Amino acid sequence: AQKITQTQPGMFVQEKEAVTLDCTYDTSDQSYGLFWYKQPSSGEMIFLIYQGSYDEQNATEGRYSLNFQKARKSANLVISASQLGDSAMYFCAMRGWMDSSYKLIFGSGTRLLVRP
Amino acid sequence: NAGVTQTPKFRILKIGQSMTLQCAQDMNHNYMYWYRQDPGMGLKLIYYSVGAGITDKGEVPNGYNVSRSTTEDFPLRLELAAPSQTSVYFCASSSGQGPFSDTQYFGPGTRLTVL
Numbered sequence: 001a002q003k004i005t006q007t008q009p010g011m012f013v014q015e016k017e018a019v020t021l022d023c024t025y026d027t028s029d030q031s032y033g034l035f036w037y038k039q040p041s042s043g044e045m046i047f048l049i050y051q052g053s054y055d056e057q058n059a060t061e062g063r064y065s066l067n068f069q070k071a072r073k074s075a076n077l078v079i080s081a082s083q084l085g086d087s088a089m090y091f092c093a094m095r096g097w098m099d100s101s102y103k104l105i106f107g108s109g110t111r112l113l114v115r116p
Numbered sequence: 117n118a119g120v121t122q123t124p125k126f127r128i129l130k131i132g133q134s135m136t137l138q139c140a141q142d143m144n145h146n147y148m149y150w151y152r153q154d155p156g157m158g159l160k161l162i163y164y165s166v167g168a169g170i171t172d173k174g175e176v177p178n179g180y181n182v183s184r185s186t187t188e189d190f191p192l193r194l195e196l197a198a199p200s201q202t203s204v205y206f207c208a209s210s211s212g213q214g215p216f217s218d219t220q221y222f223g224p225g226t227r228l229t230v231l
Contacts, residue, residue, distance in 0.1 A: 004158070033216035045159075045206060045222035052217055091158055095216050101172065102215050104149075106158030 002027045004092050004107035012113050013082045020067070021077040021110045023092030032096040034075040035104070036066065039089040048090075051075060079112075087114045117142050120223035122207050128229045129197040137192040137226050139207030146212040148190040149220060150174075150182065152203040159206060165190055166212065197230045204228070 003026040013019035025034065036048040051059040051066045059066045067076040079086055092107045123138045141148065146167050151159040151174075161174030165184040179201060181193040190209075194201060204227050208220040 031216055044224045047219055108158050
């Protein structure tokens with residue numbers, strides 16, 4: 001069965017430093033998509049970044065980059081120059097073919113706290 | 117564009133009551149989804165729809181029903197509410213283009229408590 005694992009329930013980072021949030025996934029398929037979402041304390045889910053399984057370059061969106069290592073089945077999110085507003089829950093997700101349709105499955109999340 | 121909107125934001129139900137969670141999107145997306153998020157957990161798919169008149173079950177459909185009569189709206193019906201349905205409910209939509217890159221955009225969520 002396909003699965004997303006986020007092993008860091010919580011992390012701290014100092015403002016202006018970089019931080020890496022870990023994500024590993026389990027699938028036997030060659031084609032899939034990987035996503036990261038941010039959930040601030042207000043509760044909404046905000047799309048951050050996407051990486052396709054066949055993309056040769058790591059995806060970047062502003063201060064967010066995705067460190068994609070296909071052989072290790074990892075898709076870590078790197079946030080550069082952390083800001084206080086980055087304090088939130090972060091979810092890794094994978095879109096793949098599951099139970100006769102394309103579905104998105106989520107990890108359990110990592111809570112990031114940015115210290116001033 | 118308002119994106120994906122959900123009503124109500126909060127609701128308290130008694131055991132056995134029923135209610136409908138409303139979801140609407142103005143992005144002309146074909147695909148719509150309902151998820152639930154239990155405390156400290158990721159999201160789990162309840163139901164989804166690939167177009168008006170077409171719905172299908174997700175991972176946790178028991179105790180819920182959906183309908184999709186228009187592209188814009190995708191209401192979720194809870195029948196005979198149970199404490200196990202206490203959760204935050206998210207509606208999402210996507211264009212359906214690109215099987216793996218199809219990005220879902222979420223509404224603000226509805227926090228439901230069943231007592």
